[in-house]
Amino acid sequence: MAALGTVNPAALRRSAFLGTPANAQSAPGSLALPPPARGAVRIEAAQKLLGTVVSMKMQKTAVVEVVRQVPHPRYIKRVRKSKKYFAHDEEEECRVGDYVEISPTRPISKHKTFMVSNIIRRAS
Template sequence: MPKRILQGVVVSDKQEKTLVVKVERRFTHPLLKKTVRRTKNYHAHVENKTQKVGDTVSIQETKPISKLKRWIVIDEAAATE
């Protein structure tokens, strides 16, 4: 099974080797035919943390690292703003 890669914005960088990344997905509502936005926070592991709150990063699915961490940061994309 291929590992999923998601892109999101760093919401919190207060923990030692963990970033909290907010990922937004958009889809069309099946009945209303309106675009709906849903967000979800993921805890991602990072060894040497250079990212700050507001940076855009890519995260990849991996084996469980801790109780909440199942993702790792693979690279830092350029900020859109």
């Protein structure tokens, strides 16, 4: 058991990835936020995502793969996670391999809730 006022080394490593002070995780009565109440609604701001177009086989729809790096919950090493989003492309100007920005929009179909807002880099 650690003495009062000392910091757990594992908490130091973890805090570097999670962006919180190490002593906020281990100190009792710290200023960390309490967990949300059961059944609470989580509100998130509208987000723009960056990704690569991997398919254009549907009409006016681009399949965009977004890659994120998240810390592994147990081993803390950063792991690449990817997810594919269906994005509406009205003019069908995207091509496979393009690096695009997609933004959320109203549901256009069962799976399409994003729209291609900007083509950042064309595929060569």
